[in-house]
Amino acid sequence: MLTVRAPATSANLGSGFDVFGVALDRPADVVRVEKADETTIEVTGIGSTYIPTDPEGNTVGAVAEALDAPAHIRIDKGVRPSSGLGSSAASAAAAALALNELYDRGLTKEELVPIAAEGEAVVSGEPHADNVAPSLLGGFTIAAGGDITTVDAAIPLVACLPEIAVSTRDARRVVPSTAEMTDLVDTVGRAATLTVGMCRSDPALVGEGMSDEIVTPARASLISGYGQVRTAAFDAGATGVTVSGAGPSIIAACYESDRRAVAGAMVDAFSDVGVDARAYQTEIGRGAELLG
Structure with a gap:
């Protein structure tokens, strides 16, 4: 079993629509993964009753599929869904890092950003990196044209x-x-x-x-x-x-x-x-x- 903590985020920051994002020190999601023959999902925590456990309707299911990494995934929600604080992105980012490590895929955090963004598409309809990038990388991030720039800011x-x-x-x-x-x-x-x-x-x-x-x-x-x-x-x-x-x-x-x-x-x-x-x-x- 592997456990990953991924933070809430704030995207756009007003002038940076679909581009800017920051990782927040708190709150956060905690995701635990174990290898399995097929992906199953369990959700606890804030707003868990509103989150689908069907892998096809959950961000972490899309991440597991993209990494070809079936697992039993337990999500402990600390970031409320539909909050504007990157709830789905936190779960996707945590799952991406955990499954990458569990299956030894060898991808960097930067390389995991587009995979986590595919998970976001389950919720928003299309992949966006403005939340998953800071949730994975931390700091202030600029997601533009597929490239991610990170600034270690203190605000x-x-x-x-x-x-x-x-x-x-x-x-x-x-x-x-x-x-x-x-x-x-x-x-x-x-x-x-x-x-x-x-x-x-x-x-x-x-x-x-x-x-x-x-x-x-x-x-x-x-x-x-x-x-x-x-x-x-x-x-x-x-x-x-x-x-x-x-x-x-x-x-x-x-x-x-x-x-x-x-x-x-x-x-x-x-x-x-x-x-x-x-x-x-x-x-x-x-x-x-x-x-x-």
């Missing part, structure tokens, strides 16, 4: 998860198919600013770069209380606030000294609109790790 973050659900498929449907040139130019500038901020581990630059007027407004409309939560986070000291992945989680960058206040303000703002929420006081963390 305090708050991920606030409300007790509502937004499916990845629904969140993709509301993304505009066209954009004004002025908005595109602004987004490129913001993305460049965010990247420099990550390279310098500068929360102010990262926060400035998280602004986006193309994708985020469309997805924010699916999240009850988004505007109030965003304002409360800024008032408490956040340097940047945006939708995490497909939502409904909201991610905020901040300085360490303000992280607790930002977390409390975001939870309280959701409460004010009648939505229960919890906040993870976290930071950019490591990627998937073999535990034994």
